[in-house]
Amino acid sequence: MSTGDVFKLFWPSHICSPKTRTGFLVGWHTSGSTACVAAVIPDVELDDLKCLLSEFCVSGNNPEFAHINNVCKASPKLLGAIVPSDAPVSTISIRSKVDEEYGLWLSVMLDEAYVPIPISMVIRGSDHVFLNYQIIFYEQPNPRQLQFLALEPLELDITSKEPVAHEPSETKANLEKILKYSHILSGHQQYPLVDDLTSVLVQINSSYYLENGVKSVCAQRRRLKKGWFWRMRRIWSGLQKIIQSMVQILVWSPVVVIKKIILFPLICLVFALLAITEFTIHLLNMRLPKFFLNAVAIKDLSAAGQQVDLRLQQLYFWPRQYMKLRKHNWANTAATRAYYISFYNSMWLVANDIIIGLAIGSFLVNNHHTVARFLHQVLYEYTVASLKSMMLWFLESPAGLKLNHELGSFLSELFLWLIWVWTNCMKILEPSTPQIIRFIGFSGICGVSMVISLMSDLLAFMTLHVYCFYMVAAKIFNWQLTTLYSLFNLFRGKKRNMLRNRIDSCDYALDQLLLGTCLFTLLTFLFPTILIYYMTFALGRVGVIFLQAIMETLLAFFNHFPLFAIMLRIKDADRLPGGLQFDIFHHEDFVFKYHPMYRRLRWLQRLWDGHGTSSDTHSIRPHRRKTVRFKLPQSSKKEATPSPPKQKGAYLWMRNTPIPFSAIFFQYMLLWKRLSAHYFSAYVFKCLLYGEPIKPIPKLQVSLKLKKFHNGSICR
Template sequence: MTQLTISPHSPNSFRIRRSLTWHWGGNQGTIYPVLDHSEKNRHPLNCPSFFKIFKYQQTQMIMFDPPIASRMQYYSLEPISLELSEKSSFTIISQEYEKSLLDEQKEKEQIIEKVKLHASYDPAELSYRGLILRNTISQINCCHELGVEMRRKALEVYPRIRIQTRLRRRLSVSEFAIESAKHVHNRVIDFASNCWDRVVPLLMVGFLGMLMCLRVIAEGILRVIEYRAKPSFYTLKDVSATALQIDLRLQQFCYWPIQYLKIYRRSRDWSSNTNFNMEYIRFYNNIWLVLNDVIIGITLSNLMLERKERIVEYLCYAIDTIFTIEFERTILWLMDWPGGLKLNTELASFFGELILWVIQFWGNFLNLFRPYFGVMVTVVAYSGFAGATLLISVVSDLASFFPAHVYAFYLASGRIYNWQLTVLRSLFHLFRGKKRNILRNRVDSCNYELDQLLIGTILFMSLIFLLPTVVVFYLTFAFFRFAVIIVNAVLESCLACLNHFPLFAILLRIKDFKRVPGGIVYKVLPSPTDSSTSLILLQPLPLQFGKMFYQFTLLTTRLRLHYLSFSVVLRLLSGQFVPIQRSKLYTLLYSKLPARRVNIHDLYKELFPSSSTKQESYDFVSSSGPGGVGNGNRSVLAAMINSSSNSSSSSNSNVSNQPIEPLATATSTSLASGVHNGYSNMANTAAATTSRTRHFQR
């Protein structure tokens, strides 16, 4: 037998008004407390101690602090997710890692199912109890609202006694002046509010019209960024960090109106608090991140504008020294037996002269833009006024553009190295009398002529002696390419932090962890030794930081699998290309956005509804309010209390002859806390009213 109660109240001090039927979870019967309706014990009537009532029964009393909906407090069985439900699945580059995560999740589910088999309940009953538990938690989240509504109804049923005050004396001149000033002030405030009520609809129509125009412009820019000439071609956001950042901001701008409407047009279901609070956290976390992004961007922009000349000098030094002079010295060192390693002189001279010519050409090409470096720095600095993320994105693209010749050398040397390895592998099969069967993907036996074996031996020995030269040049360019990739990875990791850092959730956890629950926990409280009643305290758990930074963990895993895994090392050693897959690697940025954005027509219907829909939407907004989380349930609670009060006389007469369903028992169990809170306050209000009446009668 289980009973829910409110933890601030002692289990021995339940106060009941009139005839109240208590339904106990897990029991098919009903307990009717024997009440004395005499005048001396009417306000309030004390119920006997529950430890004495259930002295010979096993009873569990679960106590809890009622969550306050206006403060967005609620209980949750599972840790809340800061991402959308459609983005909660694993989106990993490596299929092996994705398979391991799915296998781990399936293993946990299998362990849970095996534990259920050893439970004392049937599996069907156990799942039914889980459903009851979820419904109970949902109704516990609304018990505070129920108590507020019952107190309001109690004040309507038992109105306060009007206190007769004595006649006021005549106002003095100063008091009359103050009253006149207050009257004028109230008239001015009323006039201003009337004007505001007339102006706000016009301003709102203009704002919504401007919002639709901006939405059309954003749609056009998104179409350009996502344009793909052929299925095998890359889009603009796949090759540019700036385009990726613009695409993210425009996607957020397209989703914010719908997200705002989701918050203020939520359903009036009791279980809507959980979904509403998660959407609220996502929305305002994005707003906070954008504001912080703009603030940090303006700061960086001012620093860049103040140190513009020094930045231009550093840029010129990087082009002249790092990308040109130092690179030429490295190539000359490779042409002249680097580290005592004897390379093929002719091949090294050929590669070196070709690379030196390309370096000089690229240096002369960059020198053409030298007079415009100041303008370039100014443009990059002013881009920071749109946010630090846009500034970092532009810097990341510039960091990829200036060493473009290194990328070209890496591709060319890698392709030559890969071809040479493929030819050596084929010639090695020739010595063994084998050949590669491409159709069946295996190595078959083959008979070769003497001239074929002779030519193969000559080519094999020539390529073996030329291989060290190709390997040295390839490893040099791969190292420079890897350094550029590390710089881009650091910059884009900063973008991920600025775009997705759970700042708002962390602040809520520090301020009030009940607003970001990560589950529930039961704590056993000490109870009297001579009683069979056990006291249990229900408490919410705060959301763990690991859950908040789950997407960052995935991002780190993706970076490790993409750049530091064994398959990547094999690709580097074999000369294969290792691309940067931005769309798959940085899906963290889009984890809080829907897979498909809302089109312009649907957004127009949401912002400019018809007359009937508009009135219904206004009712939703007026019932919820911007700050009243859960106030939309007020009418539902009022209707429930009215219907229960109207049918209390007929239901109480027939309740003893009707069996109580388990779900109804669980529902009444979860509502016992709210009923207790409401009726105890009704009794306290009635007692206070009676004492005032007796005082004035004296």
């Protein structure tokens, strides 16, 4: 490390308190100019702490250190010590105990405001003078509560997708600007980039395990040094062995026998259920022949099939997700957190889905006759009686329009006859409708989503005649429009060249021109009548599609609502990081935090001086400098000897930014994009304009093509 380099020290904020005493600093030395402090270990000898770290980093018996070695890819080290503020400079560094195996030995003291001040630094046994330094405070995350710091927002989408090109991080760009500003404040214009920030964040996320592990082992060793404790420990171990042997004879022997009797059939049953589930999923995803329904998958024939497929996929993946989470619960990665949130969110959603489904299902079962009668009444009013009145109205002059009477009579009688046929079919099926409603109510055991999907399929079946009317009217309209376009080209003396896909000139005979002109005139006068009937049934079809889209949206709401993520966001925003934010540190932050009375006194002082108001909470603080400069104490003051250069330090806060709600509701954003791209697009307008059938959007469900774990992380 050269003299002009900026030394960066990541410091946990909980150490800056009145309870912190002198002790040794434990953490990681990432590079020559970057170090991360994890804990301050007091009341321990240097040799004992050195032996403790060397033993644990090699043995791996302690689970906390096993986590650190697996994730951080480096073992923790002794970084230095916190010394009293009144210690002389000559005794700050423990030169006799610093040898070459310590890559860094840092001496730090806490001032009256509990702010750390680097005093000296020894690297490989030689003193190094650093004129510029940065201390970046962080709030230590608790991994047991799923708290962690992340450079990028947490990606909750665990579905596999195509890899995208690597783009420069916006957080890194902002960090470079902040560090550039801090270097300018500290008087160091040439600023280096923090390329090791990712490794430092991993170390920060593991600092909780390191601090608790070292402190617990140190406390255990201190207890072992006491004679009475050692004797009590031996007595307790003997009693423990006696109790274990008695429990083994009286309790565990029958339990093992019962477990062997019950566990094997239970495992066989689970494997059988998984095999049946996988076979059913494969069957639902099979496609029909190409000549039948355009090779659609079996599950896409109905909303209920899609819902059954989704629930079976969840049932099939849940055991695997749980085992992977239990196996990789030490992995302190954002992908593991996303997997955890997705797993428990789906569990909560299914539980709520079943609870609401049981309530709605019981209502349908108890009132199936009333619901069936109401359903038939509404469908008859809006899909039969209204269409009848429209057909009879078209026989007259609708809205003052003069339609072709013969063609209008033919079309009205045709559709009235089809309505009569459909009404007779519904009368035959009407007695069985209460039983269908009752079956839908019983399906509430599988959740309200199954009830909604079955109601969507029932709606599609009960409005099948509207779909048939629309297809007939659309075909007639499309044929007439295509014929009019061809006759219009003939009228202009042109024809379409199918080989070159263009319109070319053509010489027609006189009889061809006369016949084409007559047909073009005839179809032109018949076109308004066809247009009126087509618009009527097209609007009816659009209304049915709109109702089905509402039901699909409700299904998406119950299947993919981020309930667990929202609760985590409200309860503890550090569990769902949205990136990092860096703020300028104020020198009296820790004093105000641990001494509220001092904060009130300063507010009264500023109010008395007339520099603050009660409404401004931030004005209670005095004017703070952007940088804090400290002058090293001198052992002797001589006028002839030039004073040593001053240390210039920049202090920053590094905190998590809460994840935005748009990232939490990412599935609804995707579904809304699909809806808007389908129904509010030129495709639908073109279908309505040319009489082509409007295809409903595919089912709004997210497939569970999940990423897989690999070496403690999740990959595609």
